[in-house]
Amino acid sequence: MISKTAEYALRAVACMGGAHGNPVSADELAKQTQVPRRYLTRVLQDLCAAGLAQSRPGPGGGYELTQPTGELTILDVINTVDPIQRIKRCPLGLKTHKELCPLHAELDKAYAATERAFAGVTIEALINSASPIVPLCESAG
Numbered sequence: 419m420i421s422k423t424a425e426y427a428l429r430a431v432a433c434m435g436g437a438h439g440n441p442v443s444a445d446e447l448a449k450q451t452q453v454p455r456r457y458l459t460r461v462l463q464d465l466c467a468a469g470l471a472q473s474r475p476g477p478g479g480g481y482e483l484t485q486p487t488g489e490l491t492i493l494d495v496i497n498t499v500d501p502i503q504r505i506k507r508c509p510l511g512l513k514t515h516k517e518l519c520p521l522h523a524e525l526d527k528a529y530a531a532t533e534r535a536f537a538g539v540t541i542e543a544l545i546n547s548a549s550p551i552v553p554l555c556e557s558a559g
Contacts, residue, residue, distance in 0.1 A: 419532060420496055426453045427461050427499040428492060432553045434471060435487040435541045441473075441480030461499060468498040487542035493533055495541075504529050 429451035434442055444462065448455040462481055465471040472484050483490065496502065505526040508515035518526060544553055 420502070421500040423461060423464075424496045424500045426451065426457060427465060427495050429453060429553075430458065430461055430465065430481075431470070431483065431490070431495050431541055432544055434481055434483045435490075436545050436553070437482065439482060441478065441482045443480040447481060464499045465495075470495065470498055483541075487545060488540050490541045491537050492539045492541070492544075493536035496536060502529050502533055504533075 430447055430453070433447055433450045442450075444455065444459060447453070447462070448458050451458065453461070462471065462473070466473055466481075469484055470490065471481050473479065473481050505518060505522045508518065509522060517523075547553075
């Protein structure tokens with residue numbers, strides 16, 4: 419449903435959000451998120467360009483979120499790097515289809531529902547979940 423780039427961005431954002439305002443180096447992000455370093459660098463550049471993250475150079479530097487995790491949603495992250503492609507017109511280019519056919523209308527409804535679901539989950543909710551499984555970490559036991 420979402421691209422690898424969006425998945426990687428979500429991993430990076432969850433990792434930065436879990437650092438509680440402390441910068442996380444690109445190497446540490448790559449290790450924790452299990453994203454190839456070169457690919458992660460491009461994702462981080464996109465997050466920084468969009469203003470969701472910033473980088474601090476030098477010793478003790480790294481990447482950190484610029485927005486509170488309680489305001490940043492899964493959808494915000496996805497829309498920054500690779501938005502869900504909604505269906506606005508006939509993907510086949512059929513001129514007689516002035517509105518979406520039943521198939522494409524149903525697919526678009528599913529995409530809309532996915533957007534609503536992702537918009538309703540903040541990064542803070544992921545990080546502070548009551549689940550015993552911690553994002554991006556091996557669980558104890």
